[in-house]
Amino acid sequence: SQQGEEDPQALSIQEGENATMNCSYKTSINNLQWYRQNSGRGLVHLILIRSNEREKHSGRLRVTLDTSKKSSSLLITASRAADTASYFCATDDTGANSKLTFGKGITLSVRP
Amino acid sequence: GAGVSQTPSNKVTEKGKYVELRCDPISGHTALYWYRQSLGQGPEFLIYFQGTGAADDSGLPNDRFFAVRPEGSVSTLKIQRTERGDSAVYLCASSLGSSWAQYFGPGTRLLVL
Numbered sequence: 468s469q470q471g472e473e474d475p476q477a478l479s480i481q482e483g484e485n486a487t488m489n490c491s492y493k494t495s496i497n498n499l500q501w502y503r504q505n506s507g508r509g510l511v512h513l514i515l516i517r518s519n520e521r522e523k524h525s526g527r528l529r530v531t532l533d534t535s536k537k538s539s540s541l542l543i544t545a546s547r548a549a550d551t552a553s554y555f556c557a558t559d560d561t562g563a564n565s566k567l568t569f570g571k572g573i574t575l576s577v578r579p
Numbered sequence: 580g581a582g583v584s585q586t587p588s589n590k591v592t593e594k595g596k597y598v599e600l601r602c603d604p605i606s607g608h609t610a611l612y613w614y615r616q617s618l619g620q621g622p623e624f625l626i627y628f629q630g631t632g633a634a635d636d637s638g639l640p641n642d643r644f645f646a647v648r649p650e651g652s653v654s655t656l657k658i659q660r661t662e663r664g665d666s667a668v669y670l671c672a673s674s675l676g677s678s679w680a681q682y683f684g685p686g687t688r689l690l691v692l
Binding site: 497498500502508509510511512515555557559564565566567568569570571572 | 583670674679
C-alpha cells in the first residue's frame with residue numbers, strides 16, 4: 468500500500484530555479500527517506516530524516532519534517548538539468564520492521 | 580566502496596518458467612530488503628532479512644515467491660511458475676540495520692512473455 472503521497476505529481480522548472488516537493492503520510496514513523504530515480508532503475512538515496520529531527524541539509528538539498536502535520540518537504544536549490552528525475556519519499560513506519568513504504572513519486576523536469 | 584549489485588540486469592522468460600534474481604549487498608550491511616516496482620509506481624516491499632533469517636516476508640504476493648540469504652550476505656529471490664503479472668523491476672536494498680538508510684541496487688528488469 469502507498470503511504471507517502473507526493474505533491475505535485477509533476478513539476479517543470481527552469482534551470483537555476485528552486486524546486487519544492489511535498490510528501491504527506493498517515494501513520495507514525497521512525498524516519499522518512501527521500502530518493503531520486505533516473506530512467507526507472509535504481510534509486511539513489513538523498514536524505515534520511517528521523518522523527519525527532521525537523522530539518523536536514525545536504526549540499527543543495529534541504530529536507531523538513533513536521534510530524535504534527537505528518538508531512539515532509541524536499542527543496543532543491545539552484546536546480547540543474549541533471550536534477551531531472553523522479554523523486555520519491557518513503558516512510559519507515561513505527562512497528563513495520565523497517566520496511567519502507569513509498570509514494571508514487573514526483574517527476575521533476577529542469578529545462579536548460 | 581562498492582554499492583549494492585544485482586544480477587542479471589535484465590531477464591526475459593516465458594510464462595511458467597522458474598527464475599532466480601541475485602542481490603549482493605554492501606559489505607557489512609546486516610539488513611537486506613527486496614522490493615518490486617511496476618511502471619509508474621513506487622517500489623513495494625516484498626521481504627526483509629536481518630542476517631540469515633527473513634524477519635518480515637509479509638510483502639511476498641503468494642507462495643510462488645521465495646527468497647533466501649543462507650550466509651547473511653548474498654540473497655536470491657526465486658520465482659516459480661512465472662506469470663505475466665510478475666513482470667516488473669525487482670530492487671534490492673541493504674542497510675546497516677533496522678531503521679537506517681537503505682541503499683538500492685540498479686534492479687533487475689523481469690519480463691515474462
